[in-house]
Amino acid sequence: MPADRFVGVCASFEDQKLWRAATFAAQASGQAIEAYGPVADEQTMRLLRPHSTQNPVRLWTLLGGIFGGTIAFCMTIWMSRNWPLVVGGKPIVSWPPFICICFEMTVLYASFACMGSFLAYARLPHLTLPAAYRPEFAVDHFGLFVACAPIEAEHWQRQLIEQGAQWVWLIENQPRGRLALPTF
Amino acid sequence: MPLRSEIEPARFTLREVSDEILRPVEAPPSMRFLLGLAFSLLCVAIGVAAWGRQLYIGMGVSGLAWPVMWAMYITCFVFWIGIAHSGTLISAILYLFRAKFRPSFSRASEAMTIFAIATAGLFPILHLGRAWRFYWVFPYPNERRIWVNFRSPLVLDIFAISTYLTVSLIFWYLGMVPDFAELRDRALGWRRTLYGVLSLGWVGSLRQKAPFLKLYILLAGLATPLVLSVHTMVSWDFALSLLPGWHEEIFPPYFVAGAIFSGLAMVLTLVIPLRHYFHFENHITMDHLEALAKLIILTSSIVAYSYASEYFTAWYSGDTYERTAYFLRAFGHYWKPFWIMSVCNVLVPLLFFFRRVRRSLVGLLVVSILVNIGMFLERLVIIVTTLAYSFDPGSWGLWHLTWVEVGIVIGSFGWFMTLFLLFVQFAPSLPIAEVKRDVLEARDMVETLTAANLLPGETVHAG
Numbered sequence: 345m346p347a348d349r350f351v352g353v354c355a356s357f358e359d360q361k362l363w364r365a366a367t368f369a370a371q372a373s374g375q376a377i378e379a380y381g382p383v384a385d386e387q388t389m390r391l392l393r394p395h396s397t398q399n400p401v402r403l404w405t406l407l408g409g410i411f412g413g414t415i416a417f418c419m420t421i422w423m424s425r426n427w428p429l430v431v432g433g434k435p436i437v438s439w440p441p442f443i444c445i446c447f448e449m450t451v452l453y454a455s456f457a458c459m460g461s462f463l464a465y466a467r468l469p470h471l472t473l474p475a476a477y478r479p480e481f482a483v484d485h486f487g488l489f490v491a492c493a494p495i496e497a498e499h500w501q502r503q504l505i506e507q508g509a510q511w512v513w514l515i516e517n518q519p520r521g522r523l524a525l526p527t528f
Numbered sequence: 529m530p531l532r533s534e535i536e537p538a539r540f541t542l543r544e545v546s547d548e549i550l551r552p553v554e555a556p557p558s559m560r561f562l563l564g565l566a567f568s569l570l571c572v573a574i575g576v577a578a579w580g581r582q583l584y585i586g587m588g589v590s591g592l593a594w595p596v597m598w599a600m601y602i603t604c605f606v607f608w609i610g611i612a613h614s615g616t617l618i619s620a621i622l623y624l625f626r627a628k629f630r631p632s633f634s635r636a637s638e639a640m641t642i643f644a645i646a647t648a649g650l651f652p653i654l655h656l657g658r659a660w661r662f663y664w665v666f667p668y669p670n671e672r673r674i675w676v677n678f679r680s681p682l683v684l685d686i687f688a689i690s691t692y693l694t695v696s697l698i699f700w701y702l703g704m705v706p707d708f709a710e711l712r713d714r715a716l717g718w719r720r721t722l723y724g725v726l727s728l729g730w731v732g733s734l735r736q737k738a739p740f741l742k743l744y745i746l747l748a749g750l751a752t753p754l755v756l757s758v759h760t761m762v763s764w765d766f767a768l769s770l771l772p773g774w775h776e777e778i779f780p781p782y783f784v785a786g787a788i789f790s791g792l793a794m795v796l797t798l799v800i801p802l803r804h805y806f807h808f809e810n811h812i813t814m815d816h817l818e819a820l821a822k823l824i825i826l827t828s829s830i831v832a833y834s835y836a837s838e839y840f841t842a843w844y845s846g847d848t849y850e851r852t853a854y855f856l857r858a859f860g861h862y863w864k865p866f867w868i869m870s871v872c873n874v875l876v877p878l879l880f881f882f883r884r885v886r887r888s889l890v891g892l893l894v895v896s897i898l899v900n901i902g903m904f905l906e907r908l909v910i911i912v913t914t915l916a917y918s919f920d921p922g923s924w925g926l927w928h929l930t931w932v933e934v935g936i937v938i939g940s941f942g943w944f945m946t947l948f949l950l951f952v953q954f955a956p957s958l959p960i961a962e963v964k965r966d967v968l969e970a971r972d973m974v975e976t977l978t979a980a981n982l983l984p985g986e987t988v989h990a991g
Contacts, residue, residue, distance in 0.1 A: 383965040384737040401742040423675035441679045448691040455695045462743040466736040470729030477731045479713035484542035
C-alpha cells in the first residue's frame with residue numbers, strides 16, 4: 345500500500361456496546377475518529393458527542409423562523425397598503441389575520457433553515473462515499489475509523505481487535521478521487 | 529415492568545429487520561400489486577373523464593346550484609385535508625413523546641399525509657371551474673396590479689396548506705434518507721442510482737447523525753403546532769361566515785379533533801392490509817393496533833361532545849335561525865347522511881371499548897372504514913345543510929348529487945391509492961433505523977431484566 349495514500353485503520357464490531365467503548369477510548373486518546381452505525385441513538389450521541397446539544401442547527405432554525413415571520417408581516421402590510429381594499433369595514437392593515445400568515449411563514453422558513461443547516465453540517469449531499477465506509481455498517485455492524493500514521497497502524501489494529509472488533513483493515517484513499525476522504 | 533411489545537423486538541437480529549422490511553421493495557411487483565394499481569388507475573381515469581366533461585360542458589354538470597354553491601368538492605377537500613392531518617401529527621407527536629409504537633405507523637402515516645394533501649389540493653382547483661386560473665390566489669406581481677386579500681380565510685388556507693405540504697414533505701423525505709442509504713447498498717443497476725441519489729450520500733456517521741437527530745426533533749416540534757393551525761384555518765372557511773350552523777367558536781377544536789379522528793381511522797384502514805400483505809406482523813403488532821384504537825375512542829368522544837355542544841348551543845341561544853338549521857340538519861332533506869354520520873362517528877367507535885374488537889383485525893378494519901364513511905358524511909352534512917337552509921325560507925334550495933361528482937370522488941380515491949401503492953413498492957413502509965433502535969433497546973432491557981431475575985413470564989401485557 346503506498347504510504348502517501350494511507351489514512352488510517354477501520355474496524356467492524358458486531359456488538360454495539362463494544363463499539364461504543366472502543367470509540368470512546370479512541371476518542372479519548374486524541375485520535376481523529378469517525379464512527380458508523382445502523383441506528384441513530386441518543387445514548388451514543390451523548391457519550392461520543394457530548395457537545396452535540398449545542399448543535400448550530402437549532403440556531404439556524406431560530407434565525408430562519410424569525411426571518412420568515414418578519415418577511416410575512418412586511419409582505420402582508422406592504423401589499424395591503426399597495427392595494428388598499430376595504431373589506432367589511434376593517435382597517436387596511438388588519439394585523440390580527442396577518443398573524444396566521446406570519447405563523448405559517450415562520451414555520452416554513454424555520455423548516456427550510458433547519459433542513460439547509462442539517463445538510464451543510466452533515467456535508468450532504470455527497471456524491472462519493474468515505475473510503476472507510478462498508479455497506480454492513482448500514483445493516484448490522486458498527487464501524488470505527490481511526491486516522492493514524494502508517495507507523496501506528498499495527499498498534500491500532502491490535503488494540504481494536506483486543507477491544508472486540510470482528511475485522512480490522514487498513515484504509516487508503518482511492519486514486520483519481522473515486523472515493524472521498526474519510527470524514528473526521 | 530415493561531410491556532411485552534417493548535421487549536419482543538429483542539428476538540430479532542438487525543439483519544432480519546432489514547430483510548423483512550426491504551423484501552417488498554426489493555421483490556418484483558406481485559400480481560396483486562399490479563391488479564391493485566390497475567384498479568386505482570381505472571378510478572383515476574373515471575375521475576379524469578368526469579372532470580373533462582365538467583371542463584367541456586361547464587360547472588352546471590356538477591350539481592352545484594344556488595344557494596348550495598359548495599357541496600361535494602369542498603366536502604372532499606375538507607375530508608382529504610382531515611385525513612392528511614393525522615399523519616404528520618401521529619409521527620411528530622409520537623416522536624416528541626418517545627412513544628414505542630411510533631415506528632409501526634410513522635412512515636405509512638407520513639406518506640398518507642403527503643398523498644392526502646396532494647389529493648385535497650385538487651378540489652379547490654376542480655371547484656373553480658376555470659381551473660387554469662388557480663394561481664390567482666397566490667400573491668405575485670401581476671398585470672392587474674392587485675394583491676390577494678390577506679383577511680380572507682381562503683387565502684389563509686393557501687398559506688397553511690402549502691406550508692403543511694412542504695414541511696410534511698421535508699419531514700417524510702429526510703426521515704427516509706438512512707433507509708434509502710441501506711437500499712442503495714443492497715441494490716443493483718438503475719435502482720442503485722435512484723437510491724444513491726435519494727440517499728444523498730448518507731453513511732450513518734456520527735458527523736451526520738448529530739445534526740440529523742437535532743433536525744428530526746426540531747421538525748417534529750415545528751410540525752406539531754402547524755398541524756393544529758391547518759385545520760383551524762380550514763374551519764375558519766366556515767366559522768368566519770355568518771350562516772347559521774357555521775358561525776361558531778367551537779369549529780376550530782371541533783375540526784381539529786374530527787381530522788385527527790378520521791386520520792387515525794385512515795391509518796388503520798391502510799396499515800392493516802399493509803401488515804397482512806407484507807407480513808409485517810412482527811413489527812406492527814396487535815398491541816400497536818390496539819393503541820391506535822384507544823386513541824380513536826378518545827377522539828371520537830371529543831367529536832361526540834362537539835356534536836352535542838353544537839345542538840345545545842343552538843337550543844340555548846334561542847336563536848330561531850340556529851335552531852331551524854340544526855333541526856333541519858337532523859330531520860330535513862338530508863336526514864340520512866346525518867344519522868349515518870352520527871352512528872358511524874359516535875356509536876360505532878364505542879365498540880373499541882370491547883377488547884375483543886380492539887384485538888381483532890376484522891373488527892379494527894370494519895370500524896375504521898365506518899368512521900371514514902361517517903367523517904366524509906359529516907363534512908357533507910355541515911356544508912350542504914347550512915347552505916341549503918340558510919336564513920330566509922324563500923332562499924332555500926337543495927343540492928342533488930350528479931354522476932360527474934361521483935366520478936370525481938372515485939377519481940380522488942383512485943389517485944390517493946395509486947400514490948400509496950407506488951410508495952409501498954418503491955420505499956420502505958417502516959422506518960428501518962428506528963425499528964433497529966427499538967431492537968437494541970429491547971436487548972438492553974432484556975439483559976437488565978434477566979440480571980434482576982424478572983424474566984421470563986413476568987412481562988405485563990399492554991391490555
